[in-house]
Amino acid sequence: MEPSSVTTRAAVPPLAARLRDVKSSPVREILALTARPGVISFAGGLPAPELFDAAGIRAAYAAVLADGAAGRSLQYSTTEGDPALREAVAARLTVRGLPTGPDDLLICSGSQQALTLLATVLLEPGDRILVEEPSYLAALQAFALAGAEAIPVPCDEDGLIVEEVERLATAHGAKLLYTVPTFHNPTGRTLPLERRRALAALAGRTGLWLVEDDPYSELRYAGDPLPALATLPGAEDRTLALSTLSKVVAPGLRIGWVRTPEELRRPLTVAKQAADLHSSTVDQAAAAHWLAHTDVDAHVAVLCHEYGARRDALLDGLAAALPAGSVHNRPEGGMFVWARLPDGWDAAALLDRALQRDVAFVPGFPFFAGPADAATLRLSFTAHDAGEIREGLGRLADAVAEAESAGS
Template sequence: MPLDSPTPAAAPLPPFAARAASVGGSPVREILALTERPGVISFAGGLPAPELFDTAGLRAAYDAALTGPGAARALQYSTTEGAPELREAVAARASARGLPTTADEVLVTTGSQQALTLIAATLLEPGDTVLVENPTYLAALQCFGLAGARVIPVPCDERGLLPDALAELTARERPKLLYTVPTFQNPTGRTLPGGRRAEVARTAARLGLWLVEDDPYGDLRYEGDHQPWIAAHPGAEDRTALLGSFSKVMAPGLRLGWLRAPGALRRAAVVAKQAADLHTSTVDQLAAAHYLGAADLDAHVARVREAYRARRDALLAGLGGALPQGSGWNRPEGGMFVWARLPEGYDAGALLKSAVAHDVAYVPGAPFFTGTPDPRTLRLSFTTHTPAEIAEGLVRLGRALG
């Protein structure tokens, strides 16, 4: 063909996979982008407070990983299952919380979000049914959507999912798994009582159901009694994938999480992880292991809890003056979120634009629901601002919603 001949029209590209077109982006991430400008007081993001990171301790841990006898190993490929010393540390911490665990039962993941993705890849075929709390963690809904799952909400009250409703749905719909965040749930902050946890375990064993128990917030308890994991209850032993994270207690930028699961499920997840990323960052794993060996993580978490408790209390103290009369909200015993509901006729999503114009932000609750959303709900995070900043943010919120 002569060089000056017109270029023939290119054939159209094949389309994206249907799942890529059917799952939208995260409204939470989009709101965070809106609130990055200086001066905005944001109750939107579920972010740890950066001023509370143990930067010096983590820097020393990285120095140890990169200068000690195993320095070359820190920069090398590693095994998919994870660095043995970090798996040992995770197992020891889980055992100390009442769930006997060995290192062989642990898979290190690139954040607990990856653990959820691996479970979905391992267990779910397109069209399979998944049960979730309503509302639930938004990224879990995205994950199950990408897997092509059919997601059904389990009715809940102010204390979490209703075991009788779970049993009825499981018997009728024959789901593959239940996904739950039973402790300081995202987005509601509520905690499932111990009796209900035991009922969930019994229902799963009786009706044949995988349990995916997500626990990123369990260390952040400010009051009340510790509740054992569902995984520790009789009936749950051979069917629970427990997801944990260092993001809320160490630093989210490390992107370190872990999965504790029965042997066959864990081995299948290892294969799925090999296809995804081969292994989680070696240097980050070894630095975390050094940190857990040299620093007192529990003492650090205690300092974080003290600060977060004061911030939670500041938010709760000011909500009555900031939200319209007739609003309601809960009092979480821990975690990072307060769940609120505006009076009849209000729409938290529609009011967000006014809030951002007043240099304050929150997350509307509607995207967290499966099926019919409640437009009057909103999620407020209290961890990233001081009590004084929270008070000012609530003044702005009152003006925006007034």
């Protein structure tokens, strides 16, 4: 008898319970929809590819792959990270006002991995962690994967309300607060100095740990820089400070880090060993070479000049594109503007109409740990030049007009 050519599909094994409450990212799904040519997308927080220093990065890879260097660049490395890269990152953080030594840093595969590692080390299933409302979506995913419950902290136009942090930490027994205090994702808000000081003092007084995620602070277009939480009295030894090269160099490098107090260095290092042994050796070597051979301040100045113009183009036309009665903020830096449509509007429904006109944004609902505000939306201005932004806003205005005529 001839053997059957019919194959039986294997049954899917039971999935781990930790995945039960981890939702897929609607932002990633929207990005897939907007990948087709001709779409003007305000959806993803994407750096502008034409502003990447491709020549400098190419030269950095050539240097670390040259004879005499390639053996080290292509070999296994230490979990903590390339020593030259840690020295370069520590020096830059110190110059920017956050005193840091190389041994304070653990290099990660993007700051997203740092979030996953600290959740692994510090959170047990059932633990509660405080987050801004709304909050960075991928952080909510990392905390859910650890089995923790995110407790939303009320915010206003300036960000976290510190009195609510203390109340909710006490009420829920939370030992961690996750915050993006400068040019927040998704809202673009920046926590004022007096609130930073109050939050740091709260950490010192109550023992609350702070997770300060800071990917955007170098992208400032107006106003004066503010100190990192980790430099303020009370928070110095209770803050894990995360950042990345994704926004100022290139996200494809996947180079991030966590600056950690001494008592957490070994636990985080052990967690990273279990996760991936170490981040890509060759990418770390190339990043270290780029930092050593580039005028980083000049490069960032170019980014700020261009992104500032793009922010202005979005802000100049946004009110006219949105329904009457909408409101939006005016961030001094970063990559995002946060808007709210009038009561009764649904940003997700408006997105469906916008996509038909080849323009996109991100509805605000996925960013909420608590009940979502369906009328909110996030717009990123960095991926398109001013002319494209104006065209995109015109398309968005057409989608709004159609929704209004349909009675949405």
